[in-house]
Amino acid sequence: MRNGGKIAALVSALALALAGCGSTADQAGTQGAAEKPTLTLYNAQHEDLMKVMVDAFTKESGIKVDIRSGEDPDMAHQILQEGSASPGDVFVTENSPAMTLVDGQGGFAKLDQATLEQVDQRYRPATGNWAGFAARSTVLAYNPKMLAAARLPASLMDLAAPEWKDKVGIAPGGADFQAIVSAVLALKGEDATAAWLKGLKENARAYQGNGAAMRAVNAGEIPAAVIYHYYWYKDRAEAGTNSKNVELHFFGKQDPGAFVGVSGAAVLKASRHPAEAQALVKFLTGEQGQRVLAQSDAMEYSISAKVPANPALKPLGELAAPDVDISSLNGPEVTELMRQAGLL
Incomplete structure (x- = not known):
């Protein structure tokens, strides 16, 4: 009876040990299954x-x-x-x-x-x-103290005209402005785009980014600048330090300047x-x-x-943006045209 009791105790202990091992293995498997890649x-x-x-x-x-x-x-x-x-x-x-x-x-x-x-x-x-x-919507940021609303351009293409010399800022080195140029290319063709870029080379002041261009307008350094809308909205939502003297002109009417x-x-x-x-x-x-x-x-x-x-x-639906096939926007061709115009 004593030997039988010992054997039973050993069997019970062994079963508990095996159960513990199985539990550990199950936990490890569960943890492994729960791991997800970064x-x-x-x-x-x-x-x-x-x-x-x-x-x-x-x-x-x-x-x-x-x-x-x-x-x-x-x-x-x-x-x-x-x-x-x-x-x-x-x-x-x-x-x-x-x-x-x-x-x-x-x-x-x-x-x-x-x-x-x-x-x-x-x-x-x-x-x-x-x-x-x-x-993001293309806009013209302008300083109403320097540029009356009645004198705002009807089209983005107007900024190449002689009367805009030293009155507009752009950020030609940035992907944002280059995307806007790609929309002009898609909508107006290569010849018109090249002529427009040549006019901007004569007229525009170059800045390092949309934020810098908007700050220049705000400071009265330049009357207007081509930027994306959210730079102005973000600054106005904060303290308005860099946009208090700036308003936005939305071109609308399916103009290249209304490009989204x-x-x-x-x-x-x-x-x-x-x-x-x-x-x-x-x-x-x-x-x-x-x-x-x-x-x-x-x-x-x-x-x-x-x-x-x-x-x-x-509202996005009120921007009257032009119909542009986004897969047709050609970055390499745009940068080449901008180099030829001397903007890059």
């Missing part, structure tokens, strides 16, 4: 906006994102140079020409159909390889984590991501029909 985001958008949107995505999905920031054309060329060895998973831009450049070289994977269906056809190319998630640029998002074909990368792009373009954008202080336009833009903005 995505690498090649970001050419404003970093503060993307951090807010990415943080919301991580909170929702549990997928972390490493943000590597740069400029539109620089990051596009980096992706093409890296090819299949790229460590990137998702690429987002401020403007669409950089997306078109990479897409044209086969650098993107096709987006999931559910993602594409979230985005109006105006804001995505026919290839289905990338989609817009934010928009699109910020794009795409999954790199080289992505090691395609499912998670697709999830990020779906989030950015979907209702939840668009709500984060609209409620942020970025002052860019949300493009989802389900999510109105920040109420401080002039």
Whole structure:
């Protein structure tokens, strides 16, 4: 009886030990299954906006994102140079020409159909390889103390006329202005664009970015400048220090000066984590991501029909923007025309 009791005790102890091992193994398996990859985001958008949107995505999905920031054309060329060895998973831009450049070289994977269906056809190319998630309107920022409303140009093209000499500022080295030029090229053709750029070379003062151009208008250094809308709205939403003497002129009437640029998002074909990368792009373009954008202080336009833009903005539907195929905007041709005009 004593031996039988010992044997029973040993069997019981062994069973408990085995059960403990099984529990440990199950826990390890569960932890392993719960681990999710960290995505690498090649970001050419404003970093503060993307951090807010990415943080919301991580909170929702549990997928972390490493943000590597740069400029539109620089990051596009980096992706093409890296090819299949790229460590990137998702690429987002401020403007669409950089997306078109990479897409044209086969650098993107096709987006999931559910993602594409979230985005109006105006804001995505026919290839289905990338989609817009934010928009920005071209405007003329002007100082009403220097330029009366009655003297505002009817068209962006008017700024090449002799009467605008030393009266307008531009930021030719930036992707924003180059995207605007790409819209002029798409709408007016090469000859008209080249002539317009030649006139701007004679008339315009060059600044390092939209913010610098707006500050120059505010300071009375120059009467007007071509910028994107949100620089003014963001400053006005804060202290208005750099915009208190500035108003905005919306060209409307389908003029090139009413061009609405699109910020794009795409999954790199080289992505090691395609499912998670697709999830990020779906989030950015979907209702939840668009709500984060609209409620942020970025002052860019949300493009989802389900999510109105920040109420401080002039409604997107009232901008009377020209109909431009965003996949036709040609960055390399634009920079070559600008070099020929002496603007780069």
